[in-house]
Structure formats: structure tokens, C-alpha cells
Amino acid sequence: MSERKRARNNGKANERVIHLKPPERMKIPRQQPIEKEPDYRVCNFEEVSDGFDVNLASEEALRCLECKDPVCMKACPVNIDIRAFIRLIYKKDYDSAIKKIRESNYLPAICGRVCPQESLCENVCLVGKRNEPLAIGKLERFVADYELKNGNFSPPEIKENKGQKVAVVGAGPGGLTAAADLAIRGYEVTIYEALHEAGGVLKYGIPEFRLPKHIVDAEVDRVKALGVKIETNVIIGRTLTIDELFDEMDFEAVYIGTGAGSPRFMNIPGENLSGVYSASELLTRVNLMKAYKFPEYDTPLKIGNRVAVVGGGDVAMDAARTSARLGPEVVNLFYRRSREEMPARIEEIHHAEEEGIHFHLLTNPVEIFGDENGWVKAIKCQKMELGEPDEEGRRRPVPIDGEYITMDADTVVIAIGQSPNPIIQQTTPGLKTTDWGTIIVDEIGATSREGIFAGGDISRGGATVIEAVSDGKRASRSIDEYLTEKKAVLKT
Numbered sequence: 001m002s003e004r005k006r007a008r009n010n011g012k013a014n015e016r017v018i019h020l021k022p023p024e025r026m027k028i029p030r031q032q033p034i035e036k037e038p039d040y041r042v043c044n045f046e047e048v049s050d051g052f053d054v055n056l057a058s059e060e061a062l063r064c065l066e067c068k069d070p071v072c073m074k075a076c077p078v079n080i081d082i083r084a085f086i087r088l089i090y091k092k093d094y095d096s097a098i099k100k101i102r103e104s105n106y107l108p109a110i111c112g113r114v115c116p117q118e119s120l121c122e123n124v125c126l127v128g129k130r131n132e133p134l135a136i137g138k139l140e141r142f143v144a145d146y147e148l149k150n151g152n153f154s155p156p157e158i159k160e161n162k163g164q165k166v167a168v169v170g171a172g173p174g175g176l177t178a179a180a181d182l183a184i185r186g187y188e189v190t191i192y193e194a195l196h197e198a199g200g201v202l203k204y205g206i207p208e209f210r211l212p213k214h215i216v217d218a219e220v221d222r223v224k225a226l227g228v229k230i231e232t233n234v235i236i237g238r239t240l241t242i243d244e245l246f247d248e249m250d251f252e253a254v255y256i257g258t259g260a261g262s263p264r265f266m267n268i269p270g271e272n273l274s275g276v277y278s279a280s281e282l283l284t285r286v287n288l289m290k291a292y293k294f295p296e297y298d299t300p301l302k303i304g305n306r307v308a309v310v311g312g313g314d315v316a317m318d319a320a321r322t323s324a325r326l327g328p329e330v331v332n333l334f335y336r337r338s339r340e341e342m343p344a345r346i347e348e349i350h351h352a353e354e355e356g357i358h359f360h361l362l363t364n365p366v367e368i369f370g371d372e373n374g375w376v377k378a379i380k381c382q383k384m385e386l387g388e389p390d391e392e393g394r395r396r397p398v399p400i401d402g403e404y405i406t407m408d409a410d411t412v413v414i415a416i417g418q419s420p421n422p423i424i425q426q427t428t429p430g431l432k433t434t435d436w437g438t439i440i441v442d443e444i445g446a447t448s449r450e451g452i453f454a455g456g457d458i459s460r461g462g463a464t465v466i467e468a469v470s471d472g473k474r475a476s477r478s479i480d481e482y483l484t485e486k487k488a489v490l491k492t
Contacts (some may be wrong), residue, residue, distance in 0.1 A: 028062055034052075034309070036049075041355070043235055044262060047210070052142040057142040060135050063131075064371055066087065071124045075124045077120065080100075080104040094152075105469060106180040106222070109218065111196075112138070114210065115137055115140075116464055121136050122137070124297040131447050148215075155297075166252075167254045168191045169192050170193065171195075173200065173466075173467035173468045173469050175258075176220065176446060177472030183223075184226060190251075192232060192234040192240070193230060194233070196232050198232060200257075202216045202465070205318070206318065208287065209321070236258075237428075238423060257456045259458060260462065262280075264418060273412075275368075276376060276414070279319040279414065285299055288423035291375055301326070304328050307320075307331045307332070307411045309332070310412070311415030315417075320352055334364070334379075338384065364384050367380045369378075378406055378408050384400060418462075419461070423432060426448065431452065
């Protein structure tokens with residue numbers, strides 16, 4: 001068949017697809033990604049989901065109703081033109097589809113895997129009124145992976161050189177996004193990262209089986225392709241201060257996206273025993289320092305036969321599922337509310353249950369017992385019931401008097417949240433913070449210090465990856481406006 005005839009036939013097929021009526025589209029069931037079996041995957045750190053192949057992606061894209069008022073786009077924190085990129089998928093124009101996504105989100109392979117789409121864009125999808133919503137996140141991941149597999153990436157054109165320098169502190173999702181957006185706008189950008197590798201929580205926090213590190217590395221390389229410099233092993237507040245960035249290195253604006261890496265504990269008896277870990281320590285040792293490959297990597301990690309994980313968010317699921325892959329006999333997860341109140345993604349809860357994690361709901365640890373050598377041997381929990389809703393609308397857990405359980409445990413992982421490291425706040429005069437140590441920002445991401453902007457966990461206290469990306473985008477726009485106005489004033 002000639003190329004001209006093939007193109008003509010493909011065009012006719014596309015027209016047929018485009019004019020498929022909504023009632024017909026509504027009948028198409030939601031496609032399910034290709035996933036490894038639980039018994040296999042719990043023994044290794046391979047990625048659980050292989051995502052969509054071309055056929056699954058094409059069939060799922062057919063389900064989009066192409067709404068005149070795309071509420072999914074409004075529900076997306078970075079306002080991806082979802083309708084447009086899905087139309088390009090069922091036209092099989094994958095290169096244009098990924099470019100359309102990257103206009104709004106420069107980290108699509110990451111966000112396609114870890115963004116909580118079920119509570120954002122997919123939650124308002126009109127297909128979901130009668131059927132399961134469109135698998136928007138899986139489609140985003142598909143085109144990002146297709147681009148990576150086929151080597152089709154080309155960086156967007158940078159149309160002008162602004163001649164101004166911006167520093168970004170932290171190479172996590174927010175920092176990478178801000179840096180990419182600023183570079184595209186024509187600024188000279190340098191990222192300063194405290195760890196020895198770029199990626200932030202994407203590297204040290206999210207497990208390999210959920211977000212492979214080669215995916216993070218590929219997205220970091222795409223940021224570097226814009227001319228962004230990344231300096232690792234630089235602790236801002238110690239190696240350099242914010243003021244030194246301004247006064248000695250000629251940066252004209254700074255974005256702080258250092259996240260929240262300091263663990264919180266429950267302040268219960270026994271938390272100082274050997275065998276008690278914070279989730280951040282466990283995950284950093286495994287993800288960034290490759291403890292699961294010991295002795296190939298020089299990072300031993302002692303995990304006993306009975307692991308207890310405390311918490312109900314994504315970090316708790318990551319800690320529990322990571323622990324399960326390190327060879328214990330049982331992993332118990334304790335959460336003080338019911339399953340309905342769990343903040344973790346539905347998909348992560350489902351995968352944890354498939355992998356044999358035992359959930360103990362309405363159960364709150366109150367004491368950890370140790371043996372004569374100072375090692376954990378058991379955990380005592382109080383049974384709870386749900387009371388009135390709190391300020392977030394979730395029903396408060398209320399202790400049931402006299403109802404306790406004690407279970408054997410030789411490893412306890414606390415995953416109840418994290419706080420910002422205070423080093424930047426303490427070394428930057430005039431930078432206002434909350435009582436929780438987070439940096440106060442206004443509606444455009446500006447702090448109390450002129451020229452300093454912030455976002456993500458360092459200002460929110462707890463943010464998803466996509467919220468950090470959104471904050472980075474917002475701040476880049478604000479920095480551009482600030483520096484443009486500053487430059488205009490200097491000219492007058």
C-alpha cells in the first residue's frame with residue numbers, strides 16, 4: 001500500500017473515531033493496566049504496573065466524551081488540556097500528545113504514575129457519572145513512556161535570553177518544575193540540592209516499584225536539556241545561605257522547594273528502642289541508598305520477621321510495601337481511623353492488600369515494648385471509634401476505654417507525617433514562618449522577603465507531587481513578573 005493511500009485510510013479511521021457518539025463511548029469499559037502478579041512482585045522491587053500498551057491506550061482514549069466544558073482540566077492542579085491530549089492519542093499522534101501535556105506539566109512520566117488523579121481530574125470526569133471515569137493518569141503515563149522508549153524528546157525552544165539569574169533550592173518535583181519553566185522563559189537557572197542525586201522525594205521517598213528511578217533520571221535530564229544547572233551536595237543554610245546567593249552570586253530571585261524531610265513521631269513510650277524507624281529513614285535507606293541490594297550496596301538495614309507500620313497515607317503504604325519486600329513473615333499496618341478516612345490513594349491501598357499487608361483499622365499504638373537488649377519486641381494499641389468530624393471533615397478517632405491489643409513486633413515504622421527542616425528559616429533573616437516551621441507565602445507564592453518565593457511541603461506542610469508541581473509553576477510565573485518589573489524599573 002502506498003504511503004498516500006495509507007495516510008488517507010488512517011485519516012478515515014480517525015474521522016470515524018472522532019465521530020463515535022457519546023452513548024457508544026459510554027459503553028466501552030475502562031481499560032485496566034498490565035500489572036505483575038502480587039506473589040511475584042512482593043519478592044522484588046520491579047515496577048508493579050507496566051501501564052497501557054498501544055491497544056489499551058487507544059481503546060481507553062475512545063471513552064473520552066470531549067466535553068465542551070472540560071471540567072477535568074479545571075480539576076487538574078496544573079491545568080493540563082486533557083481533552084486535547086486524549087484526542088491526539090486516539091489519532092495516534094503520540095508525539096503531539098506528550099508535547100501538549102508538557103506545555104502544562106514538565107514531569108509527565110512522574111505525574112502519570114504518582115498523581116492522585118482519582119481525587120482530581122478523574123473524580124469530575126463525566127464518564128464516571130454512569131461508568132468508571134476515564135483513566136487520565138494512565139494515558140498521561142502512556143504517552144510519556146512512549147516518548148522515552150522511542151527517544152522522541154526534543155526540548156522546547158527558548159526564544160529569548162533574559163540575562164537574569166534565578167536560584168532554585170531543592171531538586172524535588174516543585175524545584176524541577178520551577179527551574180524548567182523559568183529556563184523556558186529565558187532565565188539562567190541553577191538548582192541547589194542537598195543530597196548527592198537530584199529528584200528529592202521522587203528519589204528518596206517513593207519506592208522503585210511505584211516510580212522507577214530511571215524514570216526520575218530521565219525527567220531530570222529533560223530539565224537539564226533546557227540549560228538548567230544542578231549542583232548537588234549543597235546545603236543551603238549551611239554550605240551557602242540565601243543571602244549569599246543574592247549578595248555574592250548575583251542571583252536576582254530564589255525559589256525554595258526543599259520539602260519536608262524531618263520525621264514526626266508519636267511521643268509514646270518505647271519510640272527510642274532499637275528497631276524503631278521513621279518512614280523517611282526506612283525509605284531513604286532503601287530507595288536512595290539501595291539497602292535492598294546489600295551487600296552490593298554498602299547500606300545494611302535490619303528488618304525483623306514481624307513489622308508494624310503506623311499510619312494511613314501514601315507514605316505508610318510505601319513503608320509497608322517496601323518492608324514486605326525485605327523478607328519479613330508478616331507486615332501489620334495500624335491506622336487510627338477507618339478505611340474510608342485513609343488519605344492514601346485507593347490504588348496503593350488495593351496493591352498493599354494484594355501484597356499481603358494486614359490492616360488493623362481503628363487501632364492506635366500507645367506504647368512500644370522492648371526486650372532486655374533494648375530491641376523492639378511488641379506494640380500495644382488502643383481500639384478507637386469514630387466521633388464528630390474534625391476541621392477537615394474527617395470523623396475524629398476517639399479512644400474506647402479499656403480496649404487494648406498487644407501484638408508481637410520486632411520492627412516498628414512510624415509514618416504519620418513529616419515537618420520541614422528548619423535550617424533555611426533559621427539562617428534567612430526576615431523570612432516569616434508558621435508555628436509548624438513552614439514558610440508563609442501569599443497567593444502568588446511570594447514570601448515575606450523580597451525576591452524569595454516558596455512552594456510545596458516547605459510552605460504547605462504536606463503536599464502531593466502534583467501540588468508541588470503546581471506551586472513551582474505558580475512561583476515561576478510570579479518570579480518572571482517580579483524580575484520583568486524590576487528590570488523595567490532599573491531602565492527608567
